[in-house]
Amino acid sequence: MTVKQLQVSAIKNGTVIDHIESKNTFKVADILNIENETQVVLVAMNLSSRNLGKKGIIKIEGKNLTQEEANKIALIAPDATLNIIKNYEAVEKKRVSLEDELMGIVKCFNPNCVGNHEPIQTHFHVERKDPPRLRCHYCERTMEGKDIELM
Amino acid sequence: MVSLKGRDIISFRDFSKEEILYILNLSKEMEEKTHPDLMRGRVLASLFFEPSTRTRMSFESAMKLLGGEVISLVEPGATSMAKGESLRDTVKIVAGYASAVVIRHPLDGAARLAADTVDIPVINAGDGSNQHPTQTFLDLYTVLKTKGTLDGLTIGFIGDLKYGRTVLSLALALAHFNTSMYFISPPSLRMPLDLLKELADKGVKYREVAYLEEASDKLDVLYCTRIQKERFADPVEFGKVKGAYHLSKAVLDGLKIKDALKILHPLPRVEEMDESLDDTPYAVYFEQAHSGVPVREAILSSVLGVKEQG
Numbered sequence: 001m002t003v004k005q006l007q008v009s010a011i012k013n014g015t016v017i018d019h020i021e022s023k024n025t026f027k028v029a030d031i032l033n034i035e036n037e038t039q040v041v042l043v044a045m046n047l048s049s050r051n052l053g054k055k056g057i058i059k060i061e062g063k064n065l066t067q068e069e070a071n072k073i074a075l076i077a078p079d080a081t082l083n084i085i086k087n088y089e090a091v092e093k094k095r096v097s098l099e100d101e102l103m104g105i106v107k108c109f110n111p112n113c114v115g116n117h118e119p120i121q122t123h124f125h126v127e128r129k130d131p132p133r134l135r136c137h138y139c140e141r142t143m144e145g146k147d148i149e150l151m
Numbered sequence: 152m153v154s155l156k157g158r159d160i161i162s163f164r165d166f167s168k169e170e171i172l173y174i175l176n177l178s179k180e181m182e183e184k185t186h187p188d189l190m191r192g193r194v195l196a197s198l199f200f201e202p203s204t205r206t207r208m209s210f211e212s213a214m215k216l217l218g219g220e221v222i223s224l225v226e227p228g229a230t231s232m233a234k235g236e237s238l239r240d241t242v243k244i245v246a247g248y249a250s251a252v253v254i255r256h257p258l259d260g261a262a263r264l265a266a267d268t269v270d271i272p273v274i275n276a277g278d279g280s281n282q283h284p285t286q287t288f289l290d291l292y293t294v295l296k297t298k299g300t301l302d303g304l305t306i307g308f309i310g311d312l313k314y315g316r317t318v319l320s321l322a323l324a325l326a327h328f329n330t331s332m333y334f335i336s337p338p339s340l341r342m343p344l345d346l347l348k349e350l351a352d353k354g355v356k357y358r359e360v361a362y363l364e365e366a367s368d369k370l371d372v373l374y375c376t377r378i379q380k381e382r383f384a385d386p387v388e389f390g391k392v393k394g395a396y397h398l399s400k401a402v403l404d405g406l407k408i409k410d411a412l413k414i415l416h417p418l419p420r421v422e423e424m425d426e427s428l429d430d431t432p433y434a435v436y437f438e439q440a441h442s443g444v445p446v447r448e449a450i451l452s453s454v455l456g457v458k459e460q461g
Binding site for chain 2 (some may be wrong): 057110114117118120137138139140
């Protein structure tokens, strides 16, 4: 008889970010600022995944994601799913999803953009969510893939 | 009914086909008839943070011909901007003195930032290498006037297609009119890839070619732009490119072209276009430059809501 076992230990209450493309696991961990977490944090990578080949997973006890964190994760790991855990049960499961407008979280890649010279918050319109394509509100240039850099 | 009262004129990504045609029709009215009292008691603030002759003077002329006043930033280097004041603060202050603002700035997106900052209409007179919408309105007006239509034309763009904001604005505007486009440029000055994708998404049929002879017989309109020496690290390379994209009557005589071809150029021209072209029936660039005043009269009147069409 085989016993199915969790690849990463469970948390009691908090958030699990699953289906992170394995190589981006630590980028997501950075977004979540886990080094300053005081409760249990579990990080795993290179777990086998049917869709991604290899995936990463992050579990944080007592964590509720902010909208800003969700937007950033959606840019770095568009396939990621969020599981809200209450008393060891996943009470809610959802894909991360970008909002239509991103304020102050992405840097414009155009060095001549006014957003890189004036003391203002950057502002992007999300033209496509998956894979993300962003258009700068100011200089109107579009960014995809590697050009997208978080602030 | 179309109304542009209170609107900013920043980018062709903001306008519908109906709004574009509205401005063009109003431009025709402005050209046919004078309106000396339309702007009485109104003030246009002219903020040019970059040199300009034609655009600045045609805006001033348009405002004055309509009975309005113009206040200008004489030399941006000598103003508070040089003391480190932010663009937003400068625009906010000036907005208190005027009914509308026209702005040219070397940074991409500066006009949008100005428009987001103040409640009065802001008109973009060129922001970095991004957009130059009032030039585009007068380009469209010239095409409409000399070809009788904007629909279904084949347009060639030649020269610096990478940094030329007039090309970018015009290509986006013409995407509303079932236009076919040829982009004729050296490899280093090709149209930006993201813009080509955007045009394709809008259903525009286009081809990129390296030389005019690959497209000349198909063109109804040829839009020329200046190739600037400072875009080339190697002066030898610049010399070669300059020669290959030089237009003259002799060059046209050696090519297959349509009799009704019209050649536009936003001016100033330097070496890319020979004076021998000026007296040919193809050249409409001086007519194009003169349209600057009625087109800017139409833009100013519509955003200030002082004139509705008809």
